[in-house]
Amino acid sequence: xxxxxxxxxxxxPTPTTxxxxxxxxxxxxxxxxxxxxxxxxxxxxxxxxLGKVHYTNAGIKENxxxxxxxxxxxxxxxxxxxxxxxxxxTDKSGVFEIFYGELGNAxxxxxxxxxxxxxxxxxxxxxxxxxxxxxxxxTYADDSVLAEGKVDIKKVKPLLFDMGSIKYWSLGDVVANCxxxxxxxxxx
Amino acid sequence: xxxxxxxxxxxxPTPTTxxxxxxxxxxxxxxxxxxxxxxxxxxxxxxxxLGKVHYTNAGIKENxxxxxxxxxxxxxxxxxxxxxxxxxxTDKSGVFEIFYGELGNAxxxxxxxxxxxxxxxxxxxxxxxxxxxxxxxxTYADDSVLAEGKVDIKKVKPLLFDMGSIKYWSLGDVVANCxxxxxxxxxx
Numbered sequence: 001x002x003x004x005x006x007x008x009x010x011x012x013p014t015p016t017t018x019x020x021x022x023x024x025x026x027x028x029x030x031x032x033x034x035x036x037x038x039x040x041x042x043x044x045x046x047x048x049x050l051g052k053v054h055y056t057n058a059g060i061k062e063n064x065x066x067x068x069x070x071x072x073x074x075x076x077x078x079x080x081x082x083x084x085x086x087x088x089x090t091d092k093s094g095v096f097e098i099f100y101g102e103l104g105n106a107x108x109x110x111x112x113x114x115x116x117x118x119x120x121x122x123x124x125x126x127x128x129x130x131x132x133x134x135x136x137x138x139t140y141a142d143d144s145v146l147a148e149g150k151v152d153i154k155k156v157k158p159l160l161f162d163m164g165s166i167k168y169w170s171l172g173d174v175v176a177n178c179x180x181x182x183x184x185x186x187x188x
Numbered sequence: 189x190x191x192x193x194x195x196x197x198x199x200x201p202t203p204t205t206x207x208x209x210x211x212x213x214x215x216x217x218x219x220x221x222x223x224x225x226x227x228x229x230x231x232x233x234x235x236x237x238l239g240k241v242h243y244t245n246a247g248i249k250e251n252x253x254x255x256x257x258x259x260x261x262x263x264x265x266x267x268x269x270x271x272x273x274x275x276x277x278t279d280k281s282g283v284f285e286i287f288y289g290e291l292g293n294a295x296x297x298x299x300x301x302x303x304x305x306x307x308x309x310x311x312x313x314x315x316x317x318x319x320x321x322x323x324x325x326x327t328y329a330d331d332s333v334l335a336e337g338k339v340d341i342k343k344v345k346p347l348l349f350d351m352g353s354i355k356y357w358s359l360g361d362v363v364a365n366c367x368x369x370x371x372x373x374x375x376x
Contacts (some may be wrong), residue, residue: 002298002303002329003328003330004327005326007230007231007327008324008327009228009234010302011203011256011258011304011328012346013197013203013341013346013359015201033225034226035224035225036223036226036235038224038235039222039315039316040197040222040239042194042313044197046197047226049225049226049228068228070314071197071251076363077372078370079370080364080366080368081370081371081373082376083366084370084371085374095373099190110190115190116197121324124226124312126227126229128227128228128229129228129229130227130266131227136195136197137195139194139196139198140195141190141191141193142189143189150193151193151198151352152352153352158201160348160360162192163229164338164339166365167362167364167365167366168363168366169360169361169362169365170306170356170361171357171359171360173360174356174357174358175264175355175357175358176348176352176356177356178268178271178349179272180261180268182265182266182267182269182270182272183269184269184270185265185269
């Protein structure tokens with residue numbers, strides 16, 4: 001039996017990210033799991049959805065740059081903290097050790113195993129949210145999450161956000177190989 | 189030590205979805221994990237990124253409707269299959285038992301525990317991909333994945349897609365409560 005859920009979004013879980021940007025000349029960080037993958041071609045475009053009430057939006061628009069940092073499970077306290085405290089009232093520039101990349105104005109978090117440095121490609125406007133579309137200029141990875149030069153997601157230990165339970169979840173085990181297991185159904 | 193990864197997208201894992209649409213008058217299904225959450229307000233907007241080469245794109249544009257279905261782990265073979273076989277060559281209308289909702293032209297998959305019926309809200313164009321932005325008209329859930337009327341994601345058993353490993357992964361355990369665990373760092 002199917003029940004109707006009044007048109008809510010159930011597209012979860014999504015990877016929790018920490019978005020970094022310069023706001024009023026200072027690095028600021030904000031937790032966002034309402035992310036998106038816009039294309040699959042170089043330059044790679046990804047999106048982050050920020051309610052218009054957020055402090056960070058003006059900084060992204062002004063500097064046309066932001067970062068998307070992927071925290072591990074061991075950063076869950078700091079990740080949650082920068083999601084519940086607004087930059088309007090609290091200076092969050094000291095929460096993380098920061099580095100900069102090619103753009104020079106997209107602050108990134110050293111302790112996050114993965115960082116994507118983004119040039120603002122476009123802002124897609126909705127009545128309540130700015131969807132910032134970033135062109136990935138460079139991607140940085142900790143040695144510790146790489147295996148043969150590629151990201152090993154099991155080592156990343158991403159925090160998977162689910163709005164239904166309002167919890168962060170861990171990644172489980174491999175279910176199957178993609179683009180392979182379905183071949184069973186192909187007609188000979 | 190940080191290593192540079194040539195600007196690749198590492199925003200994974202994302203929930204694997206099966207996008208349904210009418211194409212040439214027939215239901216067609218296509219696996220997409222390059223999804224996005226565009227806002228967090230009613231009507232909810234979500235996105236799916238489809239390479240322009242896909243068979244489905246014309247159908248979504250013509251009918252201005254599509255569905256986003258969330259398969260469970262037990263549907264991994266069928267999910268993978270509709271991702272590797274093109275509707276150009278293979279009729280996929282019989283792979284799943286189908287139902288329709290309010291729009292009447294967004295085919296949905298009965299065996300998927302969650303279904304979002306979408307009106308095409310906008311198409312965001314990129315050189316290689318159509319980003320279809322859907323307004324969720326109605327959401328359907330199997331009784332079996334609900335607990336007190338809300339989606340229990342552990343029961344959904346979503347297939348989490350990772351491009352680095354080219355594998356489907358399962359959901360793990362709860363790490364922490366969101367908007368709560370970070371309060372520890374708040375200054376008194």
